[in-house]
Amino acid sequence: MPRALIIGSGVAGPAVAQFLHASGWDVEIFDAQPAAQNYGGLFLNVATNGLAVLESLGLRQRLLEDGHRAPNMVMWSRTGKRLGAVPNGPAGDPARGSVIVKRDRLHEVLRDGATAAGIPLIFGARLVGIEETATSVRATFADGRVAEGDILIGCDGVGSPTRLWIDPAAPAPKYSGLVGLGGFARVEGLAPTPETQHFVFGARSFFGYLVRTDGTVYWFANITAPEPARGSMRGVSSDEWLARLRELHSDDPFPVPQILERAEGEIRAYPIYDLTHVPRWSWGRVVALGDAVHATSPSAGQGASLALEDAVTLANCLRDAPYDRAFAEYQRLRQPRAEAVVKYARAINAQKRVTKSRLGVAIRDAMMPMFLRRAANDTRNNWLYNHTIQWEDPAARRPTG
Numbered sequence: 001m002p003r004a005l006i007i008g009s010g011v012a013g014p015a016v017a018q019f020l021h022a023s024g025w026d027v028e029i030f031d032a033q034p035a036a037q038n039y040g041g042l043f044l045n046v047a048t049n050g051l052a053v054l055e056s057l058g059l060r061q062r063l064l065e066d067g068h069r070a071p072n073m074v075m076w077s078r079t080g081k082r083l084g085a086v087p088n089g090p091a092g093d094p095a096r097g098s099v100i101v102k103r104d105r106l107h108e109v110l111r112d113g114a115t116a117a118g119i120p121l122i123f124g125a126r127l128v129g130i131e132e133t134a135t136s137v138r139a140t141f142a143d144g145r146v147a148e149g150d151i152l153i154g155c156d157g158v159g160s161p162t163r164l165w166i167d168p169a170a171p172a173p174k175y176s177g178l179v180g181l182g183g184f185a186r187v188e189g190l191a192p193t194p195e196t197q198h199f200v201f202g203a204r205s206f207f208g209y210l211v212r213t214d215g216t217v218y219w220f221a222n223i224t225a226p227e228p229a230r231g232s233m234r235g236v237s238s239d240e241w242l243a244r245l246r247e248l249h250s251d252d253p254f255p256v257p258q259i260l261e262r263a264e265g266e267i268r269a270y271p272i273y274d275l276t277h278v279p280r281w282s283w284g285r286v287v288a289l290g291d292a293v294h295a296t297s298p299s300a301g302q303g304a305s306l307a308l309e310d311a312v313t314l315a316n317c318l319r320d321a322p323y324d325r326a327f328a329e330y331q332r333l334r335q336p337r338a339e340a341v342v343k344y345a346r347a348i349n350a351q352k353r354v355t356k357s358r359l360g361v362a363i364r365d366a367m368m369p370m371f372l373r374r375a376a377n378d379t380r381n382n383w384l385y386n387h388t389i390q391w392e393d394p395a396a397r398r399p400t401g
């Protein structure tokens, strides 16, 4: 039985492990975290295309049980004017719209799927070295542990050590000019927003929120800021962040200031990076997936879904061909789409950054309703969502849509 060492238990790792296991591979997942952690419990968008991959793993329904279906995204100006609505899924098909879930829910569902399949998941295993021989690949971990397999799959995120092993000259992630922050809140009297997430182009920062039926508010802000020094954000307390956010959003329309007034729990800040055009996705017996080779900023709500698409595509390729041909085919199938999504998210970031003059902001707010007028039925973004990769049928590997 061929054996795959999988580095990373975020999104791509447990997904590719389950697909490979189902086609007869012996797989093992290693993660640097000391124990199962879920990135502070923030939330993310799992798009229609990512849900389709979870369906192939039999995990979609479980994820949806605690999701906020959000097929509509409604945009507001800093003065409270409704700018328009954009589908968060295929246009005119809200039943197939995307869903917002707590990040820990997605990780838990994927991890539980792997555990139920009997796939070993080892925490506290930080990859520090990769060595290839003629017949195998050997991974060394910080605690001295060594593992050997036929291939190594790096699902180790945007800071991927695997990417650098594959190509020491690989490009580095690029800072977007935005820092993401977010959390939860409860605001008395604030009505639930079924099927909808709202976005506000605030006077000094971008804001997004939704209200679940039980009244819990999920919110985030993207503030425009120079690239922070590495690690510098860890020293900023939740109270300091909240004070800054309350000031930045004090002139924004209801319910933005009210949500920030009632924010609960820890506030964490994430400088937002992306990564595009990594020339080599594999070398010898080593290949990389997900953010490791094409991190996209959260603005497209597609990072996790692309990682899931990579997982099913790579497993399909490995089922049909020896690893070297499979790796090349996987990159050929995935790279154009992944890079198109990163580019699309960059265009959204440009709208979120508050670098425009007052006049620029006024022009944006005047033009946006015109662009958005027909957006609710605009099929131009369907390429993002209608990308379905069949798992059952290797011959049908090429995506539709």
Ligand SMILES: Cc1cc2nc3c(=O)[nH]c(=O)nc-3n(C[C@H](O)[C@H](O)[C@H](O)COP(=O)(O)OP(=O)(O)OC[C@H]3O[C@@H](n4cnc5c(N)ncnc54)[C@H](O)[C@@H]3O)c2cc1C
Pocket: 007, 008, 009, 010, 011, 012, 013, 030, 031, 032, 033, 043, 044, 045, 046, 047, 125, 126, 127, 128, 155, 156, 157, 158, 159, 160, 161, 180, 270, 289, 290, 291, 292, 295, 296, 297, 298, 300, 301, 302, 303, 304, 305, 306, 307
């Ligand atoms: C603030 C924020 C908001 C986001 N919002 C969205 C959204 O709405 N929708 C969306 O689709 N995406 C969103 N994303 C992006 C999404 O989280 C990523 O695209 C997705 O998690 C990528 O999955 P992955 O498996 O490639 O990497 P990750 O999920 O980052 O997993 C990488 C794993 O590798 C492990 N690892 C790293 N180095 C090592 C090592 N040396 N040895 C062993 N293990 C290692 C890490 O511990 C981690 O578990 C957001 C990201 C951020 C930061």
